Amino acid sequence: MKRMTRLTSTLLAGVLLAFPALSSELRIGLNDDADVLDPAQSRTFVGRIVYTAMCDKLVDISQDMKIVPQLATEWAWSEGGKVLTMKLRQGVKFHDETPFNAEAVVYTIQRNMTLPESRRKSELSSVEKVEASGEYEVKFTLKSPDVTLLAQLSDRAGAIVSPKAAKELGANFGSHPVCAGPFKFVERIQQDRIVLEKFADYWDKDKVLVDKVTYLPIPDTTVKLANLRSGDLDIAERISPSDAESVKNDPALTYADVIGPGYMAMYVNIANGARADNPLGKDKRLRQAFSLAIDREAISQIVFEGTAMAGNQPFPPSSPWFDKDIPVPARDIEKAKQLMKEAGHETLDIELQHANNTTQTQMMQVIQSMVAEAGFNVTLKATEFATLLDEQTRGNYQISRSDWSGRIDPDGNIHQFITCKGGINDVKYCNPEVDKLLNEARTSTDEAVRKHNYDAAAAILNDDMPIIYLGHQPYAYAISKKVSGFAPSPDGMIRLLGVAKK
């Protein structure tokens, strides 16, 4: 009998445990697992989402994509844009209770610039030196003017870490990261979860309304939504466009989306190796024809259920950097055919490689049939992502379709892709005039000058068309009704200040 009672109570306890506990733990479903959790070394998008809760940066991004204070309260450029002076917030502590000050900033920036494993070197390449000009003031001296530095400091390059912890752990800092954000690191189980808890001494602690945050990597979107519906998750990020409708119709869930700063594009091999030697790579009229044969708005509606934004430039039409003189073109098959004819082609065979996921495949099939009407015989080559990246870098493609997640500063969406020596110039397009415009735009602190240069570059690129822009991807979220105060940020990060759970 006694055994029976024990068994029953164990079972009962089991049933009770099956229901989510009523504590303020926020469980967030991520699309994949983060890599190493060291702001100096990490590369993944989801890693950045975790840092948003764990590591405060010198500056942050507001809802309208403006740079706003975070650990730095104010800043000023001087000496023709070659010196950036930042005043730092006082009374801030790291998670190990060591104080945040200019010394910590100098240490972190130098670590980002010199740690052999650092992936922040190119982001900080314009910095010549960084020094403490007071206990709560730092001075960045640049090799040459670089207005994009502030945008870099709003991301991992500007996430300040505890020097004490970083010295102790070295390149292994990711095993127990110590920063100054609203939540501190508790534990991580690879491919399973990352757990953070509220940091009691956070400088803005009144806005921290949950005690614990758990990030769970769940790549499968069906499973992610099932978890959300069963109450095992509170927020699911980047849900699939095909699920938007069912989330909107679910009374227990809220749907939210925002157009991100990135773009979706097709890269045409202009001069990257032997495979560039084909009519499409040589004749811009064929590229223009290809672009004109695509109905961008239809793609957004069909493939993305209306959640994406059609586009034809590296910046979305909603961005102030978008050149309004080059509107998103309507589909024009006649003109496309005529351009083909001028280039001396009735039809043209093209191989197009793309990543082998459902959305991409669907999108490329739609485009395949659209351009077929203009005479392009497109063969689709679905490729696993690591291979695609490799082929694209080595130039083993005619057209390669991939996404860019986007950067806050316009420079990050264009410079390295299209300048002659750009690090990611996989199409190997090279035009000294474009180089000049984009380099100037990088160094000028005058927004009007920058805008003028980006517009001028956009006009040239829209004619040469080495990259055929298709549109801009949304960040879509499904959120439990129990969660309040969450608003999607245009950079796709999940900001948790002010977010509460019933």
Place this chain on the structure above:
Amino acid sequence: MPVYIGKRLLVAIPTLLIISIFVFSLQKLLPGDPILAMAGEERDPATLEFLRAKYHLNDPIILQYFAWLGGILVGDFGISLRTNQPVLELIGQKLPVTIQLAVMAMFFAMVIGIPIGILAAVKKNTWVDYVANIVALTGLSIPNFWLGIMLILLVSVKLGWLPASGYESIFVDPVRSLQTMVMPAFVLGNALAATLMRHTRSAMVGVMSADYIRTARAKGLSPREIILSHSFRNALLPVVTLLALLFGELLAGAVLTEQIFTIPGFGKMTVDAVFNRDYAVVQGIVLCTAVGFILMNLLADVAYVLLNPRLRATL
């Protein structure tokens, strides 16, 4: 017996060597650059070069292989390119998860497969046999991923009985651990149960028509005694072999099942490592799996001998 086991283990060494060479070269044939895959959107050439040098990816492949092999001999499986964690530590974390899943799945497979198999053999060519066959075929034909998602939708979303996915260590919270594992283990075990049932049935049918069973019947033994102590024990031999072979299928199935239920085990690690071209991890996993497979087969052979006294003389 110890001599036999020792001999078998010695024979395993060349097998493992061949496997290691095979895996190593196969990986290098894969298109895609691990460093590029790691770099993702940040591709600073100097950093890429530093990383290539750090992980010896510029060395000739033969050197890379021997460096890796040398490491293994002193227990160093290398470190994950993606997370900087030692591979052995990663395997140590993930292996118990998959073993738990495999054991639970095997439990489901045996509990479902063997009794139904016996029943079908005993009631051969009656409606019981047909129903059992239909059940088995259905189990075999339903894809893991479909059954998994359907179960999540029914049990977790509609009924709210079990968590939809995730994992908890059995040492931290046994109840939660079992709750998270029941569905995946069932899904994984279900397909195996069908195979097991079919084999148990045919083995039992073979044994049931043997002379000694007729003798046992003539002696007037009860059907229960005949089935359980005379036929089943003999029919068990091929089933034990099958169990060892199913181990491989179990690991393959775990890849998919772990993906669906987001269980941080061996299978999920394998898939992620392959996609990220995390060479050291893939190599470590394959080697471990091969060792596991060899051990399972050895275990099956030992069990064979224990079950069948006649074989003891051959040792």
